[in-house]
Amino acid sequence: MSIILKNATYTYMANTPFERTAIKDINLEIGEGEFVAIIGHTGSGKSTLVQHLNGLLKPNQGMVMVNGVDLHQKGEAAKMAKRSVGMVFQYPEHQLFEETVYADIAFGPRNLGVPEEEVDKRVRRAMEFVHLDFAVYQDRSPFQLSGGQMRRVAIAGVVALQPQYLILDEPAAGLDPCGRDDIFTKLIELHKKTETTIILVSHNMDDVAKMANRLIVMHEGQISLDGSPKEIFKHTEKLKAAGVDVPQVTALLSRLKVAGLDIDEHILTVDDAVKSIIASLRRKKSC
Amino acid sequence: MNQLIKVENLQYIYNENMANEFVALHDINLTIHEGEFVAIIGTNGSGKSTLAKHFNALLLPTGGSCKIDGIETNSIDKLWAIRQKVGMVFQNPDNQIVATLVEEDIAFGPENLGVPSDEIKTRVDQALKAVGMEEYRKHAPHLLSGGQKQRVAIAGALAMQTKCLVLDEPTAMLDPQGRLEVLETVKNLHKELGITIVYITHFMEEAVEADRVVVMKNGSVLDQGTPRAIFTQVKKLKELGLDVPLAAQVAYQLRNAGIKLPADIITDEELAVALCQSF
Numbered sequence: 001m002s003i004i005l006k007n008a009t010y011t012y013m014a015n016t017p018f019e020r021t022a023i024k025d026i027n028l029e030i031g032e033g034e035f036v037a038i039i040g041h042t043g044s045g046k047s048t049l050v051q052h053l054n055g056l057l058k059p060n061q062g063m064v065m066v067n068g069v070d071l072h073q074k075g076e077a078a079k080m081a082k083r084s085v086g087m088v089f090q091y092p093e094h095q096l097f098e099e100t101v102y103a104d105i106a107f108g109p110r111n112l113g114v115p116e117e118e119v120d121k122r123v124r125r126a127m128e129f130v131h132l133d134f135a136v137y138q139d140r141s142p143f144q145l146s147g148g149q150m151r152r153v154a155i156a157g158v159v160a161l162q163p164q165y166l167i168l169d170e171p172a173a174g175l176d177p178c179g180r181d182d183i184f185t186k187l188i189e190l191h192k193k194t195e196t197t198i199i200l201v202s203h204n205m206d207d208v209a210k211m212a213n214r215l216i217v218m219h220e221g222q223i224s225l226d227g228s229p230k231e232i233f234k235h236t237e238k239l240k241a242a243g244v245d246v247p248q249v250t251a252l253l254s255r256l257k258v259a260g261l262d263i264d265e266h267i268l269t270v271d272d273a274v275k276s277i278i279a280s281l282r283r284k285k286s287c
Numbered sequence: 288m289n290q291l292i293k294v295e296n297l298q299y300i301y302n303e304n305m306a307n308e309f310v311a312l313h314d315i316n317l318t319i320h321e322g323e324f325v326a327i328i329g330t331n332g333s334g335k336s337t338l339a340k341h342f343n344a345l346l347l348p349t350g351g352s353c354k355i356d357g358i359e360t361n362s363i364d365k366l367w368a369i370r371q372k373v374g375m376v377f378q379n380p381d382n383q384i385v386a387t388l389v390e391e392d393i394a395f396g397p398e399n400l401g402v403p404s405d406e407i408k409t410r411v412d413q414a415l416k417a418v419g420m421e422e423y424r425k426h427a428p429h430l431l432s433g434g435q436k437q438r439v440a441i442a443g444a445l446a447m448q449t450k451c452l453v454l455d456e457p458t459a460m461l462d463p464q465g466r467l468e469v470l471e472t473v474k475n476l477h478k479e480l481g482i483t484i485v486y487i488t489h490f491m492e493e494a495v496e497a498d499r500v501v502v503m504k505n506g507s508v509l510d511q512g513t514p515r516a517i518f519t520q521v522k523k524l525k526e527l528g529l530d531v532p533l534a535a536q537v538a539y540q541l542r543n544a545g546i547k548l549p550a551d552i553i554t555d556e557e558l559a560v561a562l563c564q565s566f
Contacts, residue, residue, distance in 0.1 A: 042433050042461070091460075144307065144309065147336065147456075148331025174378055174489070176331045176489050176529065177489060179331050203462035243462070244463070252533055252537065252555050256559050258559070261563075270540070274541055277537070
């Protein structure tokens with residue numbers, strides 16, 4: 001079970017003066033149960049890439065397979081394959097439309113013909129997932145919530161579909177630090193508990209470095225780096241070329257190293273950084 | 288110094304007297320002086336955006352008052368005067384662009400005011416220059432990067448000869464490069480043109496750049512002070528669900544582990560210097 005892209009190329013507005021190739025000859029396999037982050041600066045092709053993963057865009061060349069099924073063939077199999085991939089877009093709050101939070105989250109599962117009792121369960125679970133109190137918010141209009149709360153309702157709507165692969169395009173943009181940590185903690189939990197494959201698109205290195213077990217760096221429509229976070233952050237030059245920042249922790253540690261501290265700058269969490277600084281100070285004192 | 292924005296006992300209730308009534312702001316008192324750079328931080332739903340929308344009369348107080356340069360925002364006949372003084376830039380750059388060319392987009396505001404065309408040209412030139420987008424005047428705005436779009440939006444406000452810019456999470460959707468562009472532009476406008484800045488953000492390393500940081504919680508102002516005074520209260524901010532700059536966080540944890548460090552570290556540089564001195 002996996003999502004496979006074979007030689008996928010996509011060109012916007014082909015055969016016009018505005019023609020632009022957004023992704024070029026991409027070969028990629030994302031296996032079941034992975035937690036993948038796709039990073040790259042604006043225009044690097046990350047959003048175009050992920051829109052291929054659930055058949056929203058059809059590659060001009062090459063193919064997309066989900067669980068062994070070509071997404072762009074006709075018939076029931078391709079339809080089911082597309083359904084196994086859930087997508088939370090950028091600004092998902094723009095897709096809210098129902099009168100109440102409950103109805104909005106229930107819309108997807110109802111459309112799939114899920115029985116009402118099960119719909120109710122899923123709505124409750126999804127709201128718990130995004131930390132929205134069911135009693136308080138179920139009857140509120142989604143349009144009178146704060147930006148961050150609307151975002152959560154929108155994410156809950158996709159989570160309620162219980163996709164096998166869950167793609168999120170910049171899910172934390174505009175959320176407060178607590179909301180950001182919250183969504184990410186929940187994603188990690190969802191990944192562990194249900195073995196949902198998570199594919200996260202982001203330009204925030206700090207967020208993804210801690211969570212993902214695989215990072216894919218996009219640059220000019222191609223994959224420039226693909227590997228574990230620790231592996232990737234060693235390629236400072238390539239990251240720079242791709243316009244991606246190293247995590248703030250890494251930047252701080254590099255600065256401290258320049259200042260004369262003997263530390264490993266390839267550390268990804270604040271706690272590890274603190275430990276490393278203390279160890280380095282002790283070494284200094286003992287010699 | 289001139290009090291540009293003066294908010295007294297401000298209260299705002301969404302859907303007042305209805306079943307789903309919701310008090311978004313209660314009893315806010317806040318003064319922003321001309322030429323200040325104020326950052327507003329707070330969790331989602333703390334009332335930051337609701338408050339900001341009062342600054343150019345997009346929302347009117349349901350209680351108390353909000354004065355812009357001495358004018359009450361609920362004097363309907365002064366609405367346009369207020370909106371000229373205070374320009375707004377929102378989170379999503381795609382929602383605030385109206386024209387098909389950058390220069391036309393920037394000219395849209397003054398054109399609507401009936402400003403003579405020579406004058407508009409001068410204003411557009413100046414605005415483009417102030418945000419460093421002169422080369423893009425003939426470009427289509429929707430093909431620009433996020434950071435560039437936000438700079439066009441800022442230029443649009445400048446062309447209205449605005450005294451004050453209110454930016455509501457202008458960098459939330461941008462990549463690191465775009466965030467830097469916007470922040471540098473804002474800092475520059477503040478320094479060079481003396482424009483008053485109200486900057487709402489969840490990025491604490493941006494809030495550090497302000498003269499004053501206002502912390503909001505549940506529709507009230509909880510605390511305010513210099514970035515240094517605010518961001519050294521690591522424990523308190525964490526309890527509020529907010530962050531502190533990374534260096535402040537690391538310094539805090541190092542102090543807790545018994546390393547002697549000054550209590551007021553908020554930048555990488557300061558931490559590096561302090562650590563060098565400690566061995």
